[in-house]
Amino acid sequence: xxxxxxxxxFSDHLRSKFGCRVYKISLDAGMSCPNRDGTISKDGCLFxxxxxxxxxxxxxxxxxxxxxxxxxxxxxxxxxxxxxxxxYFQSYSNTYGxxxxxxxxxxxxxxxxxxxxxxxxxxxxxxxxxxxxxxQGYQDKYDTWIELGIQTLREESLTFIERGHGADxxxxxxxxxxxxxxQTCAHLIVGLPGxxxxxxxxxxxxxxxxxxDAVKFHMLYVTERSRLSEKYRAGDLPLLxxxxxxxxxxxxxxxxxxxILIQRLVSEAHPKILVAPAWLxxxxxxxxxxxxxxxxxxxYQGRLFHSY
Ligand code: SF4
Numbered sequence: 429x430x431x432x433x434x435x436x437x438f439s440d441h442l443r444s445k446f447g448c449r450v451y452k453i454s455l456d457a458g459m460s461c462p463n464r465d466g467t468i469s470k471d472g473c474l475f476x477x478x479x480x481x482x483x484x485x486x487x488x489x490x491x492x493x494x495x496x497x498x499x500x501x502x503x504x505x506x507x508x509x510x511x512x513x514x515x516y517f518q519s520y521s522n523t524y525g526x527x528x529x530x531x532x533x534x535x536x537x538x539x540x541x542x543x544x545x546x547x548x549x550x551x552x553x554x555x556x557x558x559x560x561x562x563x564q565g566y567q568d569k570y571d572t573w574i575e576l577g578i579q580t581l582r583e584e585s586l587t588f589i590e591r592g593h594g595a596d597x598x599x600x601x602x603x604x605x606x607x608x609x610x611q612t613c614a615h616l617i618v619g620l621p622g623x624x625x626x627x628x629x630x631x632x633x634x635x636x637x638x639x640x641d642a643v644k645f646h647m648l649y650v651t652e653r654s655r656l657s658e659k660y661r662a663g664d665l666p667l668l669x670x671x672x673x674x675x676x677x678x679x680x681x682x683x684x685x686x687x688i689l690i691q692r693l694v695s696e697a698h699p700k701i702l703v704a705p706a707w708l709x710x711x712x713x714x715x716x717x718x719x720x721x722x723x724x725x726x727x728y729q730g731r732l733f734h735s736y
Contacts, residue, residue, distance in 0.1 A: 434719070434728040435681055438642060438691040445571070446544060451510040453500030457533050458489030459520040461551065468553075468592035474659075475589060475617075477651045477701065489519070493536050501542060514545030514571065523550040523559045523574075531562055538570055545571030547613070552576055552601035553593045564608045574605050575613045575644070581634040582627050585620045595634075602638040613642035613691050618676055619668040620648055625676065629683055636685045636733065643688055645680070646695035647673055647714075650703040657703050670707040674717045678727065681718075686730030693718050 442450040504510035515537035581595045650660045659665040694714045
């Protein structure tokens with residue numbers, strides 16, 4: 429871990445692994461999801477944006493994948509001086525569909541010579557053996573990840589967000605991915621109603637026990653078209669303040685295994701569709717506040733971690 433950072437930042441890891449600036453290109457492959465197409469439900473998770481899935485909230489599925497990659501490369505080169513890229517299948521469930529279709533999509537994404545990695549976001553109930561075999565096949569040549577939407581390991585919270593599966597499915601999926609040595613990045617929601625710090629720490633403990641390789645923290649936020657917005661407008665949804673979020677994430681980091689990479693400290697919501705909390709529009713301030721609090725408390729990722 430970079431001692432200046434106090435947490436195990438993913439971008440530092442990529443820099444030392446590849447010796448250059450590596451950035452993810454977010455892709456929308458026009459996928460679906462069993463919690464949207466009627467297999468489990470047609471309503472989706474409570475927080476899900478119906479047009480962008482759990483991804484960037486700006487559907488781009490009409491744009492060919494190769495074009496999305498070219499545009500992504502150009503933008504990231506200009507903005508950050510990026511040199512190499514990870515193709516990130518972000519929107520909806522990107523392991524859900526016929527294997528031939530999935531293979532064609534993944535192959536198209538990695539065909540660009542500047543792509544050094546493949547990162548595939550999905551739900552824990554969409555990682556059948558066949559698709560894991562397929563993804564495992566990319567490991568030799570590419571930095572390969574599955575981004576698993578864990579969100580929480582608390583059963584009541586999974587029911588509240590209408591995820592459509594329980595914590596047992598999450599644990600099974602994480603173990604199956606681990607058995608194949610595919611790297612796993614867990615997406616976790618901070619600030620779910622009804623969850624206290626103790627509950628969130630139990631999820632953190634569970635993530636460590638499962639041998640997860642990286643984590644993305646997301647603040648629970650409300651978008652215009654999500655069903656969560658109905659609860660919010662009815663005054664039925666307490667959301668964390670920025671200060672509460674910062675304090676909570678620092679505590680979660682302290683309890684997280686030091687080896688786990690931090691891919692994201694806070695989620696990004698498209699300002700056009702964000703209903704609340706307004707402070708999420710200033711992501712860089714939130715990151716700055718988390719880093720500042722770590723410094724003020726002279727604490728760091730893993731300080732309170734215990735392996736059993
Ligand atoms: S799993 Fe993802 S895409 Fe599917 S409904 Fe839930 S948030 Fe939306």
